[in-house]
Amino acid sequence: MRIGQLLGTGRSADVYAIDDAWVLRRYRDSSDATPELAVLSYLSACGYPVPRLGPSPATATPSDMVLQRLTGPTMLKSLLSGALSYDEGAAILASLLTDLHTIPARLSLDPEDRILHLDLHPDNVMLTADGPVVIDWRTAAEGPPALDRAMSSLILAQVAVDPASPAATGARSLLAALLPRLDAQGGVPAPHLDRARHRRSADSNLSPREVALIDEAAALIGELSG
Ligand SMILES: Nc1ncnc2c1ncn2[C@@H]1O[C@H](COP(=O)(O)OP(=O)(O)O)[C@@H](O)[C@H]1O
Ligand SMILES: [Mg+2]
Structure with a gap:
């Protein structure tokens, strides 16, 4: 397998072109x-x-995945450039969460459980010509949909309360547009927001400075939820 150009990179993974398809x-x-x-x-x-799963080459290691090559900006990029409004972004995030939570769990025997992404935010959505596609399923688990809504809200709120983040104002606008849409799905109940806080605090990908913002972020969700 010939590995080509580095297409993208996040906190945990690097993504390289293989060819036009993968x-x-x-x-x-x-x-x-x-x-x-x-x-x-x-x-x-x-x-x-x-993204569709591709054929895994014999040389691949367990940390490699071959995935459909998606073309288009991330939602984050589109929001920052102004190509997508915060209202449009919030509508997309809300419907990606709703649609995911209509799918029956794969493993859990609890009929209320669903597949949860638990990191569904604008940098994990790619806007392709065929519509938005959700990437980065490392944190996926099964459980109550309200926890997924709480995680997405808390991730945005942490950026919104971060004075050092250039995206703080945008994240606040997006969160303010998202929360009323999540209400229609059952909102962000306090016990699930608490679970989300604990999960975020235990996330080794977060810096101590980011962890220190979690309480303020949770308070912002309460404030914007009215
Ligand atoms: N299937 C794909 N096709 C094209 N680019 C991708 C694809 N998956 C991810 N990327 C790019 O790589 C970046 C990091 O991918 P991601 O899976 O979110 O990794 P991380 O876990 O490190 O956040 C994305 O923001 C995007 O720019
Ligand atoms: Mg990512």
Whole structure:
């Protein structure tokens, strides 16, 4: 397999072009991507917008995944450039969460449980000609949909309360537009926001400075929820 140009990079993975159809997504810390393959394959079969799984080359390691190459900006990029309004972005995020939570869980026997992304934010949505596609399923789990809504809200709120972030004002506008839309799905109940706070506090990808903003972020969600 010939690895081409670096197309994108996030907190944990690097994504390289293989050819026009496929990319190689590789965890920098050699994490095992195998559990994500089953989730992606199931969600694809359910018609949810995720990158298709590609043929894995013999040389691939467990931290490699071959995925459909998506063309288009991330939602974050579109929001920052002004190509997408905060209201449009909030509508897309809300409907991606709603649609995901209509799909039955794959493993859980609790009929209320659903597949949760738990990191669904504008940098994990790519806006393609065929519509928005959700990437980066590392944190996927099964559980109550309200926890997913709480995680997405808390991630935005943490950026909104970060005085050092150039995206703070935008994140606040997006959160303010998102929360009323999430209300229609059951909103962000306090116990789920508490669980989300604990999860974020335990996230080793966050700096101590980011962790210190979690309480203020949760308070902002309360404030904007009225
Ligand atoms: N299937 C794909 N096709 C094209 N680019 C992609 C694809 N998946 C990810 N990317 C690019 O790589 C970046 C990082 O990918 P992501 O899966 O979110 O990694 P991380 O876990 O490090 O955040 C994305 O923001 C996007 O620019
Ligand atoms: Mg990502």
